[in-house]
Amino acid sequence: MAWNWAGTDIGKAHHHTVVLNNDGEVLLSRKVVNDEADLLHLIRRSADAR
Secondary structure (H helix, E strand, O other), X not given: OOOEEEEEEEOOOEEEEEEEEOXXXXXXXXXXXXXXXXXXXXXXHHHHOO
């Protein structure tokens, strides 16, 4: 079974998330401002990363 791994650096003004696959390949790397709509979009994109 293949797994993806996500990590998020949380900040007051912005957040940065990286999603990696089992081989360490970057599937998603995105920085967003601290805004609910942007964070929800980032969560959806992280879940869909392949």
